[in-house]
Amino acid sequence: MCIAPFVKNPDENRVYFDKMFKLYVDINEKFKHNMEIRNLSMGMSGDYITAVEHGSTMVRIGTALFGERA
DSSP: OBOOOOOSSGGGGHHHHHHHHHHHHHHHHHTTTTOOOOOOEEEETTTHHHHHHTTOSEEEOHHHHHOOOO
16 A cells, blocks of 8 residues: 655656556565465545556545545
């Protein structure tokens, strides 16, 4: 699971999502004889599109569904 920094422009988080995806691929390759990680959880309401573009299979979109916290 990766939660990138809160930024106004989601494109600023591309570097974090890219690095996380590379780690995901690397770990799966190194441990393929023993396990497989199927999900890569990255992105929240403000940057989920960018996260999906970088391989996220699971996102957290609570704010988009329920609104801002009080």
